Amino acid sequence: MTAPVLALLAALAPAEGMAGAACTGLAPLHDSDVDGESGEDREARHDRARAVCEHCRVLTVCRASLDSLPPQTVGVWAGVLLTGRGHG
Numbered sequence: 020m021t022a023p024v025l026a027l028l029a030a031l032a033p034a035e036g037m038a039g040a041a042c043t044g045l046a047p048l049h050d051s052d053v054d055g056e057s058g059e060d061r062e063a064r065h066d067r068a069r070a071v072c073e074h075c076r077v078l079t080v081c082r083a084s085l086d087s088l089p090p091q092t093v094g095v096w097a098g099v100l101l102t103g104r105g106h107g
Contacts, residue, residue: 041075051093065095072098
């Protein structure tokens, strides 16, 4: 997750029931891009991030928050790869 996404997650966690999210502390795993990473490595990392989301106890709450994210949000959120082109 990028810094803006992390800030948004931190802001939502207590207020929106996202405390205990499985992605806590795993920000690089959910980032859109990592410097020097190949496309194949990025795809594998995003697959791992989606797997973390799939087994998260707050996935439903996280998915419900997708519509409130800015359209320029990038990275994996609620098991969805956001590309900054909107997500609705």
